[in-house]
Amino acid sequence: MADLVEKSKKLSAFAAVDENLKPDHKVIGIGSGSTVVYVAERVGQSTNKEKFVCIPTGFQSKQLIIDNGLHLGSPEQYPEIDIAFDGADEIDSNLSLIKGGGACLFQEKLVAASAKQFIVVADYRKDTGILGKGWRKGIPIEVVPMAYTKVSLELSKLGGKPNVRSGLPGKAGPVVTDNGNFIIDCDFGEISPESVADLNSKIKSLVGVVETGIFVGMAQKSYIGNSDGTISTKSA
Numbered sequence: 001m002a003d004l005v006e007k008s009k010k011l012s013a014f015a016a017v018d019e020n021l022k023p024d025h026k027v028i029g030i031g032s033g034s035t036v037v038y039v040a041e042r043v044g045q046s047t048n049k050e051k052f053v054c055i056p057t058g059f060q061s062k063q064l065i066i067d068n069g070l071h072l073g074s075p076e077q078y079p080e081i082d083i084a085f086d087g088a089d090e091i092d093s094n095l096s097l098i099k100g101g102g103a104c105l106f107q108e109k110l111v112a113a114s115a116k117q118f119i120v121v122a123d124y125r126k127d128t129g130i131l132g133k134g135w136r137k138g139i140p141i142e143v144v145p146m147a148y149t150k151v152s153l154e155l156s157k158l159g160g161k162p163n164v165r166s167g168l169p170g171k172a173g174p175v176v177t178d179n180g181n182f183i184i185d186c187d188f189g190e191i192s193p194e195s196v197a198d199l200n201s202k203i204k205s206l207v208g209v210v211e212t213g214i215f216v217g218m219a220q221k222s223y224i225g226n227s228d229g230t231i232s233t234k235s236a
């Protein structure tokens, strides 16, 4: 099973890079997580790799770029990105995503929003069609630390079950993001594809929320590695 999932991740990542990375691309966004490891590996195998500048979405992503011998840039230097690749925790039928399982959602959204093309890569477990169906940990929401009780209260009033993400067993107390903030995982149950944008706007409007892990209208194409070794693609 674990081997099958790993193979699906690699399959989706390699296919996404092979089919979408073009000779005229210069600035590439590299996401976070275990699937994007294979994106970085494939970009690093490109004969053009010397001319790429790769923009990371966090600490792990930065290490992936360096380890694969790619040039590192920053979002400040490159506010316009030619193409970005990233993983997802769940994907719905409209290509809306839950992201942030690894607490990287803010920088991931920054890079995706700066990219002319945003491609999602994932194994077959992520493609459930409805957010909150397979990913039961809740929507990751990055909040400024001093606002976490206020935001938690307001999320409850919106019908969610908020939970500040713990750093245990590695750290006592909450997880602290690459930006020095906390993560609240808020369970809203299953979210119909039609109501995702509205829920995202409501969460985003709460003072203290830096960013949500709901990505609506951002992904242009998904590459899903299936358990039988095939790939399914979908365009928005």
Ligand SMILES: O=C[C@H](O)[C@H](O)[C@H](O)COP(=O)(O)O
Pocket (backbone or CB within 6 Å): 031, 032, 033, 034, 035, 036, 086, 087, 088, 089, 098, 099, 100, 101, 102, 103, 104, 105, 108
């Ligand atoms: O914060 C983490 C990110 O949103 C990841 O892209 C997401 O959790 C998917 O990671 P993985 O490819 O390991 O499932």
